[in-house]
Amino acid sequence: MTEIVLKPGNATLADWRAIYRGATPRLDPSCRPKVKASADAVGRILARGEPVYGINTGFGKLASVRIPASDLETLQKNIVLSHAAGTGEPMPVAVARLMMALKLASLAQGASGVKPETLDMLEGMLANDVIPVVPAQGSVGASGDLAPLSHMTATMIGYGECFTPHGRVPAQVALLTHGLKPLTLGAKEGLALLNGTQFSTAYALAALFEAELLYQSALVTGALSTDAARGSDAPFDPRIHLLRRHKGQIETADALRNLMAGSAIRESHRVGDERVQDPYCLRCQPQVMGAALDVLRKAADTLETEANGVTDNPLIFAEDDTALSGGNFHAEPVAFAADMIALAVCEIGSLSERRIAMLVDPALSGMPAFLTPKPGLNSGFMIPQVTAAALVSENKQKAYPASVDSIPTSANQEDHVSMAAHGARRLIGMIENATAVVGIELLAAAQGCDFHLPLTSSTPLEAVRALLRSQVPHLDDDRHFHPDMEKANALVRGGQVIAAASEVPLPSVSEPAR
Template sequence: MNQVLLTPGAVCLADWRAIYRGAALSLDPACSAKVAASAAAIARILAKGEPVYGINTGFGKLASVRIEDEDLATLQRNIVLSHAAGTGEPSPVPVIRLMMALKLASLAQGASGVRPETLGLLEAMLAKGLTPVVPCQGSVGASGDLAPLSHMAATMIGVGEIFVGEARLPAAEALAQAGLAPLELGPKEGLALLNGTQFSTANALAGLFEAELLFRSALVTGALSTEAAKGSDTPFDPRIHALRRHRGQIEVADALRALMAGSAIRASHVENDARVQDPYCLRCQPQVMGAALDVLRQAATTLEIEANGVSDNPLIFPEADEALSGGNFHAEPVAFAADMIAMAVCEIGSIAERRLAMLIDPALSGLPAFLTPRPGLNSGFMIPQVTAAALVSENKQRAYPASVDSIPTSANQEDHVSMAAHGARRLIAMAENATAVLGIELLASVQGMEFHKPLASSAPLEAARDLLRGQVPALEDDRHFHPDMEAANALIRSGALAAMADGLLPGVS
């Protein structure tokens, strides 16, 4: 992949996506002057001898405790070690690499008081493939993602563990093997590293990027299901959607119409179909998927702003030698964005499952029961639909908003929190559930189209059918279903299915 040049404060979503997908990165050297000025300001602020939160005081409820100059280095080391209190399974490596890049871009804006060498170590760890082992649980999304970011910061001082490829090594050993020395933290640096929203934001961005792929794939499977059921394309007429004016709805209708254009299957029933209207799962795709698209775009806007912001505390203003305490670490915007993505992912899977249920019901689809040529002897798609129903139900439970909850922490000093971290962390698992639902729908819709041969569909939908049939043959009699499902899921995860309609489908960002 091409290398991303990280320009702090001006990184586009495409670059964050590329980093998540594995692209290398380098920090724009133009930011070095601001970083150096911020670090120098810390020295001048300390020289004043006044108490400044996070630099020469305790933290949280202990902010009134003054720390002497000889203990400042110990103070920063202590906050990293004491706050590295996460639990649970290690977070996925792509998410933590993205988190590190987000933290690097934030610190490099010269408002955090860290030294250039601190940024240099973080950049070198990314370049050399050293990914801290960060437990996935323990953040409430304010005062920043303290526990997860502390686990990252701990590895920078030689404590904890680091993934190097498939190996999981003690941090000091991994740094040494890479020719890197552990960091001696300066004033404010420990706090700057562990304070901020980068863990929540990385997980939310990862969820957004997976949802983008899911959305585009669902438009293809939805069009395939419409073809399999010999549904009408009249509900996709642009005049209908122009009257409602929602951008996403208009674009989805355009995409579905383009996906089905030129289909002989569609043309075959225009004049002689007795059905007046299709079920909502076919007819209302523009309304449901368009609303999901609009919500995902709103979340994308929020996350792009957050990814380019500075969210630690206090913030340093070198021109005035001031350290101002505020609340940029509160991840409420990220929590709301994550909740929106969760709802969109849930609905994408929910309407797909309804299309699947419609296809296996001969009373609704006009196709053989459970899409098997010999129902009774064979169960066909009976149980895959049950699996899809289970996954959709699970996603419904997970879609409950995380942002509406708050449990006070730090002896009520931090009395309202966002819960953004787990609100964002659930998104990849939800997207994986929805991917499996779409995989089953892909299998079912292409199977349904078998019964319309020799009629062909449109060029893009025939390409999608050929893509699947290159991996999975038509279902004549019952066979081990799981491998077919895994093959279909892989086509969705890889982007291969959505790519069959490149240029026809709207983008999230």
């Protein structure tokens, strides 16, 4: 298993992507002195005898209640167990691992007052693939992702359940089986673990990585659809896009032009084509997909910053033994980033569906109706296009911004919240919908190009078509369509479509072209 050395406060999107894909994080040991200093500072703060939020007081609306020293361990245990009040299906294991790594990196910056042993527990659980079962519903994105992070923390003290290499088992059994002793949390530690934005950020990062794959796949299928429709590559001329100056648009046009370079289908109608302009779904791909790329990059920038931040409360400053209460747990940046990703995903799927609709319409494509040689007797791609339309409409409903919603909690003490958790959690489902649309487009575009034989497309696009045809034959007469769709979706979802076209570099969401 690959290991990633995690440098708290300086991790890259590539690091987080690797962890999401299965790499095991190990903390850079240079962070250890600051962590110990922070824990020692909590002890000195307690010794002063003053009330300090989260250390020797109640929480939220109960912050004015002073807790005696003899009850401080109980206080931390109680906050974990009482706040573990989530509901719904468990987080996907890959996202839960990412959440744990994000929390590890946050605590390791030495501003949270936790003991080194607490970091050892998170590291040990990740190294042994002991992943908390965390119900995915129950956070409003401030004061942090309290419920889901409480479920994570509960497993660290022996409560709840964990996913392990041996199945789903009680947390205490999972820990002891892997040589991990349940923690006894000290002052401040429970609050440090369950306060923060790591649940929302993990979901948003996972969606960002999947959205990048979706964007790149849709570039490939969009280029293939352009050739299937005998569309023009003139709208991808760099001179057009340099005049507008948007980086995403320029890079998208370059990719589309390069994907089609050398296509015999394109050359066959370069001269004497009576059509003056293509429909927007072909002609405006650089403008729409480029805008989506720019938005995804903005979200990536926000999430990389958030992933490297410290978001619990209060924060401990060991240099002068100060505990400062603030609001870093408010996940508004993550909520905005999630909304941006939702908009981009929705538009990528919407444009793809319009290309499918164009291909099945003989008035627009010049090909047999619904891409079948015998329309009427056969329905061909009639209903796959309807399915794509249904998925796009579902995504439109889900794309409504979550960040504009708020509801007061904790007896109005926490009176404005971000809804980042809900906003980020919907994204994976939206991407699955859009991926299915792009999978249908892959089938339709390849079918359309088949009608132009013996003329062929470009080398990279023919490699994509050959990949598909190795699993899905040309559609002559109607057959059970669902298996074809599942195979095409798997090729998109697994990145094989991008790999087949790898001769052409595609723009990256996390690393803008230089």
